Every structure is written in structure tokens, then in C-alpha cells.
Amino acid sequence: MKYAIETFDLTKKYKDFIAVNSLNMKIPNKSIFGMLGPNGAGKTTTIKMLTCLTIPTKGTATVGGYDINENPNEVRKLLGMVPQQVSLYKDLTVKENAELCADFYGVPDDEKEDRINELMELVDISYAKDKRIGKMSGGQKQKASLVASLVHRPDILFLDEPTIGLDPTTKRVLWDLIQDLNDSGHTIILCSHDMHEVDMLCDNVGIISTGNLVAYDSPRSLKDQLINSQKEEYTNLSNRLYKFKKDISSNNKILSDREKALEIQKEELFTYKEMSFLLKNPSDELLNYMETLPHVHGLEVNKNGRISLQIDKFDDNAVSDILKALFDKGAIISSISTQEPSLEDVFIKTTSEADLGPRV
Amino acid sequence: MIKKEWLSLKRHPSRFGAIIIMPIIMILLFGYGMGGDLSDLPIVVVSQSHGNLTDTTLNDIKSNNVFKVTDIMDNVTEAKNMVDNGKVKAAIILPSNYDDNTTTQKTATLYLDSSDQMASQTIVPVSQQLFSQLSIDQLQSSQTQTNQADISVENASTKNSVSSQINNVKSGISIQINRIYGNIKYIDFLVPAVLGMTVMMSCMMGMGASIAGERETGELARLFMTPTSVSTVIAGKIFAKLSVEMMRAIILLFAAIVLFNVVVKGGILQSLLLLFIGAICFVGFGVALSARAQNQEDYAQMVMPFSMPMMFVSGVFYPVETMPWIFQKIAYICPLTYLNDAMRAVMIQGHSLEFVWVDILVLLGFTLLFFLIGVVSFNRDV
Numbered sequence: 001m002k003y004a005i006e007t008f009d010l011t012k013k014y015k016d017f018i019a020v021n022s023l024n025m026k027i028p029n030k031s032i033f034g035m036l037g038p039n040g041a042g043k044t045t046t047i048k049m050l051t052c053l054t055i056p057t058k059g060t061a062t063v064g065g066y067d068i069n070e071n072p073n074e075v076r077k078l079l080g081m082v083p084q085q086v087s088l089y090k091d092l093t094v095k096e097n098a099e100l101c102a103d104f105y106g107v108p109d110d111e112k113e114d115r116i117n118e119l120m121e122l123v124d125i126s127y128a129k130d131k132r133i134g135k136m137s138g139g140q141k142q143k144a145s146l147v148a149s150l151v152h153r154p155d156i157l158f159l160d161e162p163t164i165g166l167d168p169t170t171k172r173v174l175w176d177l178i179q180d181l182n183d184s185g186h187t188i189i190l191c192s193h194d195m196h197e198v199d200m201l202c203d204n205v206g207i208i209s210t211g212n213l214v215a216y217d218s219p220r221s222l223k224d225q226l227i228n229s230q231k232e233e234y235t236n237l238s239n240r241l242y243k244f245k246k247d248i249s250s251n252n253k254i255l256s257d258r259e260k261a262l263e264i265q266k267e268e269l270f271t272y273k274e275m276s277f278l279l280k281n282p283s284d285e286l287l288n289y290m291e292t293l294p295h296v297h298g299l300e301v302n303k304n305g306r307i308s309l310q311i312d313k314f315d316d317n318a319v320s321d322i323l324k325a326l327f328d329k330g331a332i333i334s335s336i337s338t339q340e341p342s343l344e345d346v347f348i349k350t351t352s353e354a355d356l357g358p359r360v
Numbered sequence: 361m362i363k364k365e366w367l368s369l370k371r372h373p374s375r376f377g378a379i380i381i382m383p384i385i386m387i388l389l390f391g392y393g394m395g396g397d398l399s400d401l402p403i404v405v406v407s408q409s410h411g412n413l414t415d416t417t418l419n420d421i422k423s424n425n426v427f428k429v430t431d432i433m434d435n436v437t438e439a440k441n442m443v444d445n446g447k448v449k450a451a452i453i454l455p456s457n458y459d460d461n462t463t464t465q466k467t468a469t470l471y472l473d474s475s476d477q478m479a480s481q482t483i484v485p486v487s488q489q490l491f492s493q494l495s496i497d498q499l500q501s502s503q504t505q506t507n508q509a510d511i512s513v514e515n516a517s518t519k520n521s522v523s524s525q526i527n528n529v530k531s532g533i534s535i536q537i538n539r540i541y542g543n544i545k546y547i548d549f550l551v552p553a554v555l556g557m558t559v560m561m562s563c564m565m566g567m568g569a570s571i572a573g574e575r576e577t578g579e580l581a582r583l584f585m586t587p588t589s590v591s592t593v594i595a596g597k598i599f600a601k602l603s604v605e606m607m608r609a610i611i612l613l614f615a616a617i618v619l620f621n622v623v624v625k626g627g628i629l630q631s632l633l634l635l636f637i638g639a640i641c642f643v644g645f646g647v648a649l650s651a652r653a654q655n656q657e658d659y660a661q662m663v664m665p666f667s668m669p670m671m672f673v674s675g676v677f678y679p680v681e682t683m684p685w686i687f688q689k690i691a692y693i694c695p696l697t698y699l700n701d702a703m704r705a706v707m708i709q710g711h712s713l714e715f716v717w718v719d720i721l722v723l724l725g726f727t728l729l730f731f732l733i734g735v736v737s738f739n740r741d742v
Contacts, residue, residue: 051585076587087578104586148582 001065004029004156004187005050009059012045019045021211022059027204032178032188034202034219036195036343038351042211043191047158050189051079064155077105080154084161084191086141090134094125094144097133098151105152112151119147123177139170146177156187163197175201195344205343209351222346230341231314272297272310274339275319279307280332293325378661385669398482398682400428402448406439407432411459413533417468417494421452426486443471443540446705449479449681452487466533474539475708477549479679487535495532541625541709548623551616552631552703553676558612559635560642560696563605564667567646568659570597576655590738594731598643602636605643609635625710633713634706634720638699641723644730645695651738670694675701695726 005027012020020042027033037043048054050061052072061068064078088097098116107115120126123143128136133144142162149157159178163171178201182188192198198205199219207215215222279286282305290309291299295318298310312318319338326333369376405421407414422429430448433439439451453469460466470487474480574580583593609632616622624631649666653659673687674680674696680688691697702719705711713720 053581053584073587076585079585081582081585083578083581085578087582089579101582101586104583104588106587 001029003027003062004031005033005061005063005189007046007050007059007061010046010049010056010061011058012042012049012054013057018211020049020056020208023208023211023213025206025213025216027187027189030182030185030187031203032182032190032201034198034205035189035191035208036193036198036205036347037208041208041351043208044160046208047160047189047191050075051081051158052076077152078155080149080152080157082142082145082149082157082159082162084164086133086145088133088141088145088148091132093130093132094120094136094147095129097144098147101148102151107152115151115153116147119150122180123147124173139166139173142166142170142174150181154186156189157181158189158191160191161193162190163192163194171197195342195347199343207347207350214353215346215350219343219346223341223343226346226349227314227341234314273313273318274308275311275322275336276302276306276308276338277336278305278334280334281330282307286326286329286331289329290322290326293322295321372658372661378664381665385665398479398679399425400682401426401450401479401483401679402430402681403427403450403452403483404431404433404439404442404448405429406434406436406451406453407458408434408436408456409454409458409460413459413466413494413498414454416497417454417458417491420490420494424486424490426482440471443473446473446701449473449476449679450483450487468533468535470535470537472537472539474541474544475549475704476679477544477546478677479682480539480544484537487537491533491535495534498533544708547620548708549704550677551620551622552707553674553700555609555612555616555631555635556638556696556699556703557671557674557676559605559609559639560670560699561667562608563601563639563642564646564649564663565660566601566604567597567643568650568653568656568663570601571647571650572653572659573656575653591735594647594734594738598640598647601643601646602639605639606632606636609639622707624707626706626712630706630713631703634699634702634716637720637723637727638695641695641699641727641730644727644734647734648730648737651734670696673697674699695723698722698726 003026005025007023007025010020010023011018023042023046035043035046045054049056050063050068052068052075056069063075066074066078068075089100092100095116098119099112102112102116117126120129123146125140125143125147128140128144131140133141136144146162162178163174166174175197178188178190190198190202202219204217205215205219205222206213217225287299287301287307290296290307295312295315296309297312300308302308309322311322323333323336369379403421405418407418418432421427431439431442436451436453439453442448443451450473451469451471453471455467455469458466458468468491470484472480472483571580574583584590613624613628613631613635617624645666646663649662650659653662669690673683673691674694675691676696680691680697683691698719702716702723705716705719706713
């Protein structure tokens, strides 16, 4: 089976409101898929349909090869879910909650104990196995929720904002765990607003906006697409402006409002890329030299000694040209970083462009 | 804060409706159902005699607004059966010698369903007063006749017969009270229905916490994500609730026996079985009602317009028959009425479960209806 999940015109309407609109997407088997989208975009409704908690108004989907409309019980057996709001019984302990879930999924009695112990070891919650959920910290609850969700060994695991509200250390532990689970063969669908988390963990990302799938690819490709589209747009604007200006100078005309608007648009689009580095042998001479380099539009020395350069965003040769010039001048660079377009930029661009009007 | 509360209410029409409707229902229940004296208590009269006194007595009984004479018959056994079966509260039996002028002592019998303590407390004094008044009226009437007889005593050839009449009337009319279930205290009357009512309240409120509460916290969604069927989930909830409620019922019953010396004439096990049937019914009611409630607060507002009126019209505190006709009609569509009736029949009257089969059947019918509504309206769309 190539795809863990495939949707075919999956649609959900609530009276006149279209929550999900003809969604078509494929989630490869044993991958980590990031489902992104603004609040109210239709992510939760999509998950509800895929987990058979609500019936689609139109279209269908297959989960693990089973149709959600025709074989919902087979689908349910394959799924695990860690919801954003921990939904375990607060008066029961981690172990008791996991046992209850095991019973609901029909896990054989002779396997139950071993599986639960194994999972508690895996997520590192064995030390609190007899602690009631209501008395646990946020991180412990999420781990307990994972144990309960994995007890029936689901092929596909839905994680809805699993790290929201957790401290950075616990976040990292959970990220490692998600990666481990994926390595052990689980397909993971991760819903998150943490772009760094999605960027770092996911093989593919789908962005849902106003009920539609507006972007789908790997995080790297999405970022490349963004920079390419910006570059293309910038080039187009530059060409148009060049033409206008040429026309103005030949006809002695002044810039019209439209041309002024294009100029502003171009300036807005052209944001510099930051390149920063730490020199082992900083000197005024080197700093002055850097300011004169082509592609460099600004220089700043931070309190920690790190030098930040504002360089051309769309020139692929800018970084290597600057480095070459510095090496030739005898600079010794101890660390270097460049600012890349982030998944957040992709998210903002795609969701702002996807404002498709009222969802009726 | 005031503005916030009002906005919140405005945006939850069901809550707002309940707030408006509940006080109206309550004032109607208290004002019409419980506020006044008992009246229109159903009775039958057995008239085995014929004559002026019988006619006067019947007229007096019929014109007394405490009684509602459903039938006048001449068969004592049939009348007693009607009382035994709870169709009427009492039978007033006028003996065959009631109009016999030669009888010195006339004794009517009040065959009384004493299990309904409230009705008994009204019927007994009213009956005693009625027959006492009849006695006085008869005495006054005979004295008038005596005076007239004295004037013409010398030439009256019927002197002896008139004197005989006077003597007979002077001997009076008495009423013998036959309480078929002995002397029942108010607590004895109250306990069976309070047990039923407590089970009703806790079952209905408990199901709200169990279903609407879990829907709110997401626990229900987790359940519905498993391959377990809706009916299994509901059945699990019901049996869990029933086990708790039966424990509560046992504690309540034994507390009533120990603390208030309540005598369970028909057997503890039969009473518990009735409570069990009632609990299933009310849990079903809770399931049906909570199937669509989004949270506990909504459920609480939804359940109140059902539970509170049911508590008052189902004869827990006052006999159903004494309420205005509209409340009586409502009472017949309340499962608690049937549970109370059966509980009193078993606990006070000492009947077996066969005797209350109609009540049990109605309760099971309600149960089936509630479960059907619950399962149909309950879907996984959480």
C-alpha cells in the first residue's frame, strides 16, 4: 500500500457552511504528514471525517486501504489519536486509562500488560504509572495520552497540537518520540501551529485554508516554491518598472499613480536576506571592506560580536561572492548562518492568497 | 459581569427558555397541585338499603366536594375489590338495615385504602362529620315529629309506633372505619415514593454528567474513535450507572427501615427490583435527553423542566387523584407515577409484583421508548 490516507473530493457541509471543500490529498505510508491551516480552516473537520467521528457530506477517503464510509470499524482499528485536549479519564491512572483503551480495542488480556509497560517505558512515564491523570503536568498527560493511543498498535497516529503549552525540554522529548514512532513504521499525521516543529519533523505538509487544500509538498519544496515565486514576481515587477521608466524618460512624462504603486510593491517584495557570521580576527579594516562589497546593503555588529549583513535576497551568488571576498582579504570565519524563508512565510503567503470568499 | 451573563443566556436559548418556563411550572404546581385542601377523592358507595335516610345520605356524600362518587352499587365485594385494586380511595357501605326503622343502631362502614395516608387523613374526619351531622339531622327531625306526636298523643292510635321511631333515631348512625392496611403514618406513605424520586433524580442527573460531561471534555470522542459500537458504549454507561444506583437504593431502603421503622410489607427484594426497573427507565430518559446536549450545563437546563414537574405531579407528596385534571393527565405520562404506585403497592399494601404488572409494563414501555430515542439520536458526530 503506497498511501496511508487518500481523500477523494472529501466534503463536509454544516447547513450552508462548507467546512471542507472537495479535499483531494494523498498521505504516503509510513511518513510524517503535517496538516497546517489557520484556525477554522477545516483541519479538525478533516480529522473528524478521517477518524470516522463525522460522516462526509460528499466524497470519501480511504484510510489504510479501507473506505471511511463503508468500513468505519476497520478504519478505527488502524487509528490512534492524541487530541489537543487530553481526553483521558482524570480519576484513573495512566495504566488504568491505557487498560481501558486496550479493552475498547479488544487487545488480548495476555498481551495487554506487556504492551502497556513497553509503551510506558518508550514514552518514559513508567515512574508515574499509578498517578491519576488529573494530578499530572501537561507533559505527563500528553505522554499518558500517547500510551493510551498506541496500546492497540495503530498503523496511523493522529497528533493534534501534541506539544502545545509544553516546555522546550518536554517538547524535544516528544519530538524525538514522534520521530522514533515514525521510524518504527507508524504513519503520523501532525496538526500543529508550530511551524518549526512541522518543518523539522514532517516529510510532507498540506496547508488547508477556508476548507480547501491550498498547498501540498515537502517543507523544503514549499519554501523553494515560495522563494522562486517571489523571485519571479520581483523580476516581473522590475521589468515592468524598467519599461515604464524608459517610457517616461522618452516622453518626458511624470510617474503616474499606477507606476508609483508598482514601485512600492517592488520595494515591499524586495526584503533583504540576513547573513551573519562570527570572525576570529575582526578589524575595522575588514568591516569597512565588507560595506563596500557588492550585494551588501547594510552592516550591523551585534553586542555578542556577530556581524549581520543585509544581502540581496534573490541573487543566488551573493553568499559565495561575499565569502570569497572575505577569504581573499584574510578573514577567518568561526561560524556562519543565513536566513532562509521559513515554513511560516509559506503558511502566511498561501493562506492569505487563499481567501476564497464566504464558505457557502 | 451582568452584561456577560445576559449575553451568555441570550446565546443559549434552551437555558433561557428553562429559566423562564421553570418558575411558571413551579408556581402552577404549587398553586394548583399542592396549595389547597384535598378534594374529589374517588370513592364508591354501596347502598344495600332504600328509603329516605339512604337518599339523604347519598345526597350528602355526593354533594361533599371532598368525595367524587364514581359509582353507587349494591355489591360489597365488588366495592372492596375496587378499593383493594386502588381504583378508588374508599368504599362507604350502607348496610341493608340502614333505612330500617326498627333497628336501634345503624352502622355504615368506611372501607378505606389507608396506604394513601394523605387521602385517609381527609376521608376519615369528613366521613365521621358527615354521618354525625346525619345523626343530628335525624334527631332534630324526629324531635319535631315527637312534639307533633305529643299534641295528638291522646287520640293517636299510632302512639306506640311513633315512640318507636323516636327511640330508633335517638340511637343514631355511626360509622365503622376499616383501614385495610392498618394505621399508616405519613413517613410510611412518603418513603416508597421518595425512594423512587431519589432514584429518578440521581439517574437523570447522573447520565448528564456521564454523557454530556464526557462530550464536553472529549472523553466521549475518544470512545467513539474506537471500534466499539454506540449501543455498547450506551449499554456500558447504563450498567455502570445502574450498579451505582442500586447500591444507593439499597442504602436508602435500609436507612428508611432502620431510621424510620418503615415496614416493607411486600418484601425488600421485590421493592429493590422495582427500583431497578425504575432506574433503567430513568437512565434511559437521561440517555435520550443527553444524546444531543453539548455540555453539562445545557443538560442540566434541559432536564429540569422534566424532572421537577415529574417530582410534583407523580404523587410523591400528594395523591395524583386530588390534583387538577390537567396535572392528572400529565401524571399519567410520567414514569415516576407508575413507579410510585408500584412501590406503594408493594411496600405499604404488601402486594406482590404480579399485582403491579401494569405499572411494570408501562415502565418497561417507557424504557424501550427512551432507549430507542437515545440510540437513534445518539451518533458519533461529537
